Amino acid sequence: MSDLVPISITVNGRRYELEVEPRLLLVHLLREKLLLTGTHVGCDTSQCGACTVLLDGRSAKSCTVFAVQADGSEVVTIEGLERDGQLHPVQEGFWEEHGLQCGYCTPGMIVSVVDLLNENPNPTEAEIRAGISGNFCRCTGYQHIVKAAQYAAARMRGVSS
Amino acid sequence: MIPTKFAYRRAASIDEAIRLLQESGGEAKLLAGGHSLIPLMKLRLSEPALLIDIGRIPDLRGIRERDGLIEIGATTTHHELATSELLRRLAPVVSEAAAEIGDPQVRHRGTIGGSLAHADPAADLPAVMVAIDAEIHLKGPNGWRTVPAESFFQDLFTVDMQPDEVLAAVKFRPVWHAAYAKLHQRASHYAIVGVCAALAIENGTIRSARVAVTGASTHAQRLPNVEERLVGRQPTQAVIDEAASVAGDTLEDVNSDIHASEEYRRAMVKVFTRRALERAVARA
Ligand SMILES: Cc1cc2nc3c(=O)[nH]c(=O)nc-3n(C[C@H](O)[C@H](O)[C@H](O)COP(=O)(O)OP(=O)(O)OC[C@H]3O[C@@H](n4cnc5c(N)ncnc54)[C@H](O)[C@@H]3O)c2cc1C
Ligand code: FES
Ligand code: FES
Secondary structure, three states: OOOOEEEEEEEOOEEEEEEEOOOOEHHHHHHHHOOOOOOOOOOOOOOOOOOEEEEOOEEEEHHHOEHHHHOOOEEEOHHHOOEOOEOOHHHHHHHHOOOOOOOOOHHHHHHHHHHHHHHOOOOOHHHHHHHOOOOOOOOOOOHHHHHHHHHHHHHHOOOOO | OOOOOOEEEEOOOHHHHHHHHHHOOOOEEEEOOOOOHHHHHHOOOOOOOEEEEOOOOHHHOOEEEEOOEEEEEOOOEHHHHHOOHHHHHHOHHHHHHHHOOOOHHHHHHOEHHHHHHHOOOOOOHHHHHHHOOOEEEEEEOOEEEEEEHHHHEEEOOEEOOOOOOEEEEEEEOOOOOEEEEEEEOOOOOOEEEEEEEEEEEEOOEEEEEEEEEEOOOOOOEEOHHHHHOOOOOOOOHHHHHHHHHOOOOOOOOOOOOOOOOHHHHHHHHHHHHHHHHHHHHHHO
16 A cells, blocks of 8 residues: 555645655645745644644644645645735734744634634724634733734824734 | 654545545544644544545535525634525524634634534534534435434433444534524633523414533533423523523433533523523514
């Protein structure tokens, strides 16, 4: 039995043709095969959201997806958010509003906020907190993360804050 | 954490999935959203030799209305349920309950079929399906079979489904006077106690009542003594309070774990039954 399965996957706009073991998790593909170590492993038990990426446009915990399931899919990681050296407005929000301390949760947190704002460009504070409910932060107490999301929402709607 | 080795096949149709299940002689498992199965495989609590991915079978996905029934394909995600215009119009309780599952990431991947087939004692949708009297449609080597949700859920992680059957869809009639009330575990959002109440109210009288609980015991089940105290009466606060006051008294094997003791769960079954009934009535 051949153990390897061919997959084709687009990550941050670049297409890869790979052969992978079915048990390879998407997060390990990203970190260990593609060397995109911005996506973190926190709990490894589907709880903390540190491994969150966009999978076909929607946030997903990449520690709970097999790479073979992402065959033919498009993945965006934290590395894929900036454009031509310009931070994504959500990244800028985390910078301006001090949305991180140790930074461990940050890549997943930012991707979740991007997902939220894609669906809901003008969220209430409660909607922001619900939007990041799959991401745990052990440092900030979330307050500055909420502010970062509000900053980004205003920027993306073209309102200066 | 790395699962044990397994082979992977992506099924193109329901029939191919059934055939692969049969050929495997019990060594295979279906993979839908993976949000119950993959965590178990990482802990090596589940070690299937073959995973049959049903995530891309077109016939298994989507929400439709047909012949007065709402039909939801098994691999429809919780997010799709939560944001469905059709469900918000014809069965808002299903959308509301799905919107309370886990977190956004879990809702983007997890599916209704996976949730029902897995039958976690703390899962939300089983209670909703029992309360709204949904039919579970299964397909196996001998064709189709329909099971009422009420008898589908049998015990802890145990449902009326054979190893070579696929849960293809659920079907139910439109339902308005229904609500789901849940006490969630703060980290995972699984139900410590969840209660779904579905009422039919005509001319100010409760014509029928189905009330189902999850999280409290081994599996989702009805609360017959609550229902009895509602049918034929007017949906007043006094009637609701009286019915809720006996909620859970018939339950055996009430869970006691790190999240909540049996005593606390029993108390919360009453509180959340009252809330579900109040909301179902307010909607009517
Ligand atoms: C962090 C976290 C929080 C969660 N919180 C909640 C919550 O609050 N409430 C809640 O209800 N759930 C919760 N869940 C569970 C989530 O809803 C799962 O998605 C769901 O229980 C399983 O669906 P799945 O599609 O992921 O199934 P999978 O994990 O792919 O499969 C689960 C089982 O069902 C079988 N199966 C799947 N589909 C079928 C089918 N069509 N026919 C026959 N067998 C099938 C599989 O073989 C497997 O044994 C949570 C999960 C996580 C990881
Ligand atoms: S590492 Fe994936 S959810 Fe924590
Ligand atoms: S900044 Fe440290 S975990 Fe969030």
